[in-house]
Amino acid sequence: MPTRIETLTAVTRIFDSSTFRLGKPVAATAWSGIYQALLWYEAVTSIPGRIGLPHIIDANRLTYPLSTKGELRIWQARAVAVEKYMADQWEVDPTRIAGMVDKLMKLSAYAGLQRHNILGSAFAGLVKHALYLFGSQNVTYELEVAGDNAFPGVQLPTRTGEPFIDILVRKQGRNRGIISTKWSIRHDRINDLTSECRAYKNAARFTDTQIFYYVATNEYDPARVEKPLTDKCIDGVVHVHKPLVTEVSGLDGRLAEFLDLSELIEQSNQW
Structure with missing residues (x-):
């Protein structure tokens, strides 16, 4: 493999x-x-x-x-x-x-390998690659960072084992924010995103640091993104290509609140 x-x-x-x-x-x-x-x-x-x-x-x-x-x-x-x-x-x-x-x-x-785990790493890598190519060059984008190294003492009640951050954004060595990447969002893991956001933001406050937390996804199902979209902790849910959801698929109700990946890239200039 x-x-x-x-x-x-x-x-x-x-x-x-x-x-x-x-x-x-x-x-x-x-x-x-x-x-x-x-x-x-x-x-x-x-x-x-x-x-x-x-x-x-x-x-x-x-x-x-x-x-x-x-x-x-x-x-x-x-x-x-x-x-x-x-x-x-x-x-x-x-x-x-x-x-x-x-x-x-x-x-x-x-050939013959299960898609799930490979997809997770590859999607995070491509979101990082897009940010690196088109986003701010004044910050760094780091993949699969150990959560307790970046935020000592962080506790994630919904996870087992070692917590990892999909993409950690840093500026001059200081944590600026987190991008959690999920190609799709499992219905039984929806609460993980909101819990993870609060855990990392609370841990950041111990060092008087305010961080952002975004979710990047390719999810189309409104039921699976409604909670992250309306959660007060999460700063935004980013779709790979919002027009495919809101215009092409006609899901312009709840999912109109999606950010497009290009908007996240543009926002990186403010980090």
Whole structure:
């Protein structure tokens, strides 16, 4: 199995060689590199003429049989719309999208491996890479930092084992904030985010330090992001590409409060 460093190197190379609108990546198109590296297709057999759909929601909601009227279910229709949007942005036919994404797990070194743990490290690495490329150069972005080293005495009641911070932002050696990266948010781990935010902010106060806490995600399910979006501790929930959720998928109610990844990158200039 590839090491974490090997995975970060591989996924960064994939990002850098991805297809971007107008050719060169910028903050607003960083999502394209992330999706081409990590987004995958879910196999479907219930839709004539299709063998898969972009995995934007739990697989069972993409693999339902068609409605009694022979129409796509709501999440199937959203996945088709996401596919069309990507095709428009990358100026290719929609039938080509499945072959343009999931490039990390298609590498021979990852054949047969479980996606979950690899996805977590790779997503954090790409968020960091985007911040490094397009964000402030006056701060540092550090991956998988031991929580009790960065914040001595921190206690996370919802976690077991050693706590790790996905991305720790520092300026001149001082902690500035945390970005917790979650490609998707499990329904049984939603409370972990709010508890973690409070634990780290409380620990920071022991050194008279105020930190920010953001959650970066690719979650589309409103039920799974409602609590982080409304939590008073969390400073913002960042989506890989907000327009895919609010405009393409039509989830512009509760999820209108998402920040786009490009907005987080812009905010880094204030850190």
